[in-house]
Amino acid sequence: MATRNFGAPIRRNEDKRLLSGQALFVDDVELPGMLYAAFLRSNVAHAAIRSIDVTAARARAGVVAVYTAADLGAYWAPGPLLVPPPPIAGIVFNQRTQVPLAKDKVRHVGEPLAVVLAQSRYLAEDALADIVVELDPLPVVVDLEKALADTSSRVHDDVRGNVAAHVHQGRGNYAAARARAEHIISRRFHYDHGASSPIETRGIIANWDGRANQLTVWDTTQAPVFLRNGLAAMLGLSERQVRVIAPFVGGGFGPKIMLFYPEEVVIPWAAMQLNRPVKWIEDRLEHFFATTQERGQTHDAEIALTRDGRILGIKDVFLHDTGAYNPYGLTVPINSQCTLLGPYVIPNYDSTFTAIFTNKPIVTPYRGAGRQHGVFVMERLLDIAAHELGIDRAEIRRRNFIPPDAFPYNNEIIYQDFAPLSYDSGNYAPVLDKALEMIGYRRFLAEEQPRLRAQGRHVGIGIVCYVEGTGIGPYEGAKIQVQANGKVSLATGIGTQGQGHFTVFAQIAADQLGVEVGDVDVVTGDTDQFYWGAGTFASRGAVVAGNAVNEAAKVVRQKILTLAAEHFECAEEDLEIANGQVSVVGVPGQAVTLGALALKANPMRGAVRPGTEPGLESTQYFGPPGGATAAGAHAMIVEVDPQTFTLEVRKYVVVHDCGTVINPLILAGQIHGGVAQGIGNAFYEQLVFDEEGQLLNASLADYLLPTALEVPRMEIGHTVTPSPLNPLGIKGAGEAGAIPVGPLFAQAIEDALGLLQQNIELNEIPLSPNRLFELTTKRR
Amino acid sequence: MSGRSVATDAYDTEAHAITVTVNGTPYRRQVEARMLLSDFLRHDLLLAGTHVGCEHGVCGACTVMFDGAAVRSCLMFAAQADGHTILTVEGLAPDREHLHPLQEAMRECHGLQCGYCTPGILMTMKAFLDETAAPDEAQIREALSGNLCRCTGYQHIVEAMQLAAQRLRK
Numbered sequence: 001m002a003t004r005n006f007g008a009p010i011r012r013n014e015d016k017r018l019l020s021g022q023a024l025f026v027d028d029v030e031l032p033g034m035l036y037a038a039f040l041r042s043n044v045a046h047a048a049i050r051s052i053d054v055t056a057a058r059a060r061a062g063v064v065a066v067y068t069a070a071d072l073g074a075y076w077a078p079g080p081l082l083v084p085p086p087p088i089a090g091i092v093f094n095q096r097t098q099v100p101l102a103k104d105k106v107r108h109v110g111e112p113l114a115v116v117l118a119q120s121r122y123l124a125e126d127a128l129a130d131i132v133v134e135l136d137p138l139p140v141v142v143d144l145e146k147a148l149a150d151t152s153s154r155v156h157d158d159v160r161g162n163v164a165a166h167v168h169q170g171r172g173n174y175a176a177a178r179a180r181a182e183h184i185i186s187r188r189f190h191y192d193h194g195a196s197s198p199i200e201t202r203g204i205i206a207n208w209d210g211r212a213n214q215l216t217v218w219d220t221t222q223a224p225v226f227l228r229n230g231l232a233a234m235l236g237l238s239e240r241q242v243r244v245i246a247p248f249v250g251g252g253f254g255p256k257i258m259l260f261y262p263e264e265v266v267i268p269w270a271a272m273q274l275n276r277p278v279k280w281i282e283d284r285l286e287h288f289f290a291t292t293q294e295r296g297q298t299h300d301a302e303i304a305l306t307r308d309g310r311i312l313g314i315k316d317v318f319l320h321d322t323g324a325y326n327p328y329g330l331t332v333p334i335n336s337q338c339t340l341l342g343p344y345v346i347p348n349y350d351s352t353f354t355a356i357f358t359n360k361p362i363v364t365p366y367r368g369a370g371r372q373h374g375v376f377v378m379e380r381l382l383d384i385a386a387h388e389l390g391i392d393r394a395e396i397r398r399r400n401f402i403p404p405d406a407f408p409y410n411n412e413i414i415y416q417d418f419a420p421l422s423y424d425s426g427n428y429a430p431v432l433d434k435a436l437e438m439i440g441y442r443r444f445l446a447e448e449q450p451r452l453r454a455q456g457r458h459v460g461i462g463i464v465c466y467v468e469g470t471g472i473g474p475y476e477g478a479k480i481q482v483q484a485n486g487k488v489s490l491a492t493g494i495g496t497q498g499q500g501h502f503t504v505f506a507q508i509a510a511d512q513l514g515v516e517v518g519d520v521d522v523v524t525g526d527t528d529q530f531y532w533g534a535g536t537f538a539s540r541g542a543v544v545a546g547n548a549v550n551e552a553a554k555v556v557r558q559k560i561l562t563l564a565a566e567h568f569e570c571a572e573e574d575l576e577i578a579n580g581q582v583s584v585v586g587v588p589g590q591a592v593t594l595g596a597l598a599l600k601a602n603p604m605r606g607a608v609r610p611g612t613e614p615g616l617e618s619t620q621y622f623g624p625p626g627g628a629t630a631a632g633a634h635a636m637i638v639e640v641d642p643q644t645f646t647l648e649v650r651k652y653v654v655v656h657d658c659g660t661v662i663n664p665l666i667l668a669g670q671i672h673g674g675v676a677q678g679i680g681n682a683f684y685e686q687l688v689f690d691e692e693g694q695l696l697n698a699s700l701a702d703y704l705l706p707t708a709l710e711v712p713r714m715e716i717g718h719t720v721t722p723s724p725l726n727p728l729g730i731k732g733a734g735e736a737g738a739i740p741v742g743p744l745f746a747q748a749i750e751d752a753l754g755l756l757q758q759n760i761e762l763n764e765i766p767l768s769p770n771r772l773f774e775l776t777t778k779r780r
Numbered sequence: 781m782s783g784r785s786v787a788t789d790a791y792d793t794e795a796h797a798i799t800v801t802v803n804g805t806p807y808r809r810q811v812e813a814r815m816l817l818s819d820f821l822r823h824d825l826l827l828a829g830t831h832v833g834c835e836h837g838v839c840g841a842c843t844v845m846f847d848g849a850a851v852r853s854c855l856m857f858a859a860q861a862d863g864h865t866i867l868t869v870e871g872l873a874p875d876r877e878h879l880h881p882l883q884e885a886m887r888e889c890h891g892l893q894c895g896y897c898t899p900g901i902l903m904t905m906k907a908f909l910d911e912t913a914a915p916d917e918a919q920i921r922e923a924l925s926g927n928l929c930r931c932t933g934y935q936h937i938v939e940a941m942q943l944a945a946q947r948l949r950k
Contacts, residue, residue: 015892015895016887018898019869019883019887019895019898021827021828021868027832199839199841201833253930284833284834284835284836498892498894665890669931669933672934700834700838700839700928701838707925707934708927709921709922711933711934713938
């Protein structure tokens, strides 16, 4: 295969539309007769519903309908469990999924109670104030440890101790490893993750065409195919009657893979009831409650080591906040449990977690999806070990790396894709070496830091490592078709939220088919264009759909060659595909365009040979045997103002190994954006709930997303260890940037302020100037 | 959410006649007093390129140029635009075939991913570069700091602005 485009920093096909304001986002859809929805949401976290009176709202001018749970009748049902618990022995899992409109009880602030449909969004929101709700408040479950007590209030009346799940996994024998250890470190760690906060909130538009018996839904989802299948089942339609379109989506980062949100259940139903198109667009305040988020875990972890810093084993017991419902199963805490192991040999591992229902919004994966929590525990344990054993921070990591000849490397526990956590490939020392070289680690510690310290400045360095399981199954597909105008049409079932799919998939197809990248027209996220698929999550789009594109393009290439060989009456070996045409090598003027061949492949008259398929077209699917494990190291030099505890990141380096690279420009963008979200998580973003389950900072003025002033310039390096699990050798890269930033900040800030020398450790994320002040002055 | 709506009908529901010039085209419309400028542009004039991200003036996605200055259209009422001139992202490019140098630089530098914040960033930076022909990186970052982007980490946007500024000076 020619590698003209694959691997090149090609500019994006989709940009012209996005830059000129011509790209279609969900809220841009306007239909005649459209109604606008507004949801009345609970303003308390836990209460029994005594009554909801919508009489006045229904009477308001401009209001067409108001519905509560009672109006939904038999349609009312708890949502599906998206991810069943993995096959782990002894697992406890209590499934409690979200409901379309609260019926007897509300379980978190923002849970919807009623929906108003009116002639404008303004009128719909006016009518919310007409609804009279009587709630009997119940004691609120917020704190994870208190939630476990027998005496605690219960989020779900029949779930004792609010236990959503209890899972133990391990390998080897930790107790035996501990017994022979020369050094043991035990600590408690808190890691809190936040709200994904895409700049486009969620939205859904449903249009029921009664004449065609067809429902069309525009949704900001990352999983259009499953949304279609689920809607069809709920509404008593066949899948072919439902078309879901995820057009341009303004950022997803995980929570847009969640379904079925209550609004996704209610809006299509209302459209069918009223026989009119209905639009609902989430506002920013709603986004903080109604869209899923990630939150906290508390880990009690212990590491057993030899004197020279080799890990003998790790024991970890942690609590995970799953929120009021658990529709996404155990993906987040299982990721924490698995990703903790990182790039290291950990012969003995004993990990137990309890997932707990609380009266807070639902937790589902957000970029990193629990991996951050595990990586934080591992990297912090190594930092403390390095300090206590007098070993260099980089060196203790290097000593414990899985050696390059040990792959595939089986960690002997079950991963989120239900398969054993096996690393397909990796070579970690070169990643670390490159990061150390790029950041100037030795020179900084030997020369710069002493010099700056002598000037009274507080400058520190950090270095952390991680792996990321990416590109998991089950499968994706792609359909490729050469059009009569010579352009290539490419459709896949995954949705896209900015990852550059319109370009990277085009690059793969263009190389096989000898056309310009700009001549490949990619469609994603329209179930009428491509029927099958799973969705965009777990850093899998490029890996799984990308390989499906490659397979489909190879088949179309063969069809082109076969047809052209017939056309020229020559051998296929004598043909060359390039520049949108097929030519006979060495015979000038003997060429036919792909468009002409496409026409020829669909004859209007005459006979064809038995078995002939029309068109230059193929649909192929790809399902990897397992996930592809990417790896990386981040390093940072930071200066801390010891008075204000504000930070200045002086240098930030990422070295990443995600196998072969399709488009380095797009990859850099993914890494930059991931790091920016990691920085937000590490130092700026915290969801602050009070003891009544109220979120105290539910606005972008108070929940601080990093701006161009907080995100530093980054330098990126790559190493390449191709994945043996897919023909293109690629691994996912979508989440990696975000994963290790928390421990990096903790380590570098500790170093800058010399905290370990004062017996102060930063064992929690997020940090902030305020929190640093508290943590460092408490001990003085 | 429930807390955001007004409790009574005590608002001004009367239609106000406004004349506003958007991207060189004059429009005469009747608008309710409370109609936000962002909603007016998007849903009345169908200029949906201006995006809405937070509706409380923080994210900057809805930024348009109002008599040459960058403003957040979610913090203004349509009625306030009466007699004024607005430029939105749809009016930035010279014609259908070509992009404005700012747009061109954003594409070259991969300054956008999902593209949702992009129109607001383009309008903010247009106003900024109109006033600051030769900005350094710190000035660009400062000017950009009122626009939130959740995808790019800003680095490629900063590079795009440096490139655009350089080209616009020529």
